[in-house]
Amino acid sequence: MVNEIDIPKISQSHLFGIKNLEIDDIKKILDLANFFKSKNKEKNKNYPLLKGRTIINLFFEPSTRTLISFEIAAKRLGADVINVNIERSSLRKGESLHDTAQTLGAMNPDLVVVRHGTNDASKQIAQIVKCPVINAGEGINEHPTQALLDAYTIINHNKKLEDLIVAICGDLEHSRVARSNYYLLDKMKSKVRFVYPEYFKPKDLHKYNVETFNNLKDGIANADIVMMLRIQNERISELNLPSTQDYFNQFGLTYEKLKSAKSDALVLHPGPINRNVEIEDRLADDIDKSVINEQVENGVAVRMSCLSIMVQ
């Protein structure tokens, strides 16, 4: 294969989060994604930069789009990909995260992608395996590749991140997507708003340089980007939540409420969507407003970019 493009280096050897990335790192990842996005439109989508390399996807939580996206990205780059099936692994026999990581590390992977319910799982694994680790969503901490693909999607609509008003709306307390997006957008000088009902107020709110709102219509007023979040039921134990109908009435995004945002505002959602809970059914599918499918498409290119930069 003739290399058509130089793969840049970034300041980090693992992708734990956006918080410790430099602005330059983010720009390099997003720039390279352009190259893979156009490759992904060709009939032959293979670009075997990682031929002979082994990538392990270690997902301890359910996932459809993120797992498939990482798998497709790695395969298009020619890597050998192993998805660890937790249901059939020794974790079901009581093996610890430490021992699982040690076992996988002994098989000499070139990169491990990890999703886990604990806030520092990717760092724990990186201390054991001798290769780069990418966090594919951990606890309520970070989900860096989601924020990168969200930023990529926004930029692709000819919007400059600087000075953009971005309203992140819904279950802020339990969302790693919100935290990674905050770090990225704040570094890029966007104006970030957190819009949430009181019961989803983030406990670590003091850490963020954001305007806050408790009313959706006010929170998205004049916004360029409206980013909706799923209610993370799997991370909620003690809260007394309203019925899904009441939540939709108060906090669901509808055509009517969206009128308060800019007329060309983009609607994002990381998926999976709960239709008519976080977002009105028809609006989710309206390609003049919603870029949810573009987020999924761009996710593959952005992850190809991350994988080829991290495995060098």
Ligand code: NCD
């Ligand atoms: C997100 C996640 O798992 O954090 N989903 C995703 O990766 N596309 C958000 C969610 O599950 O709501």
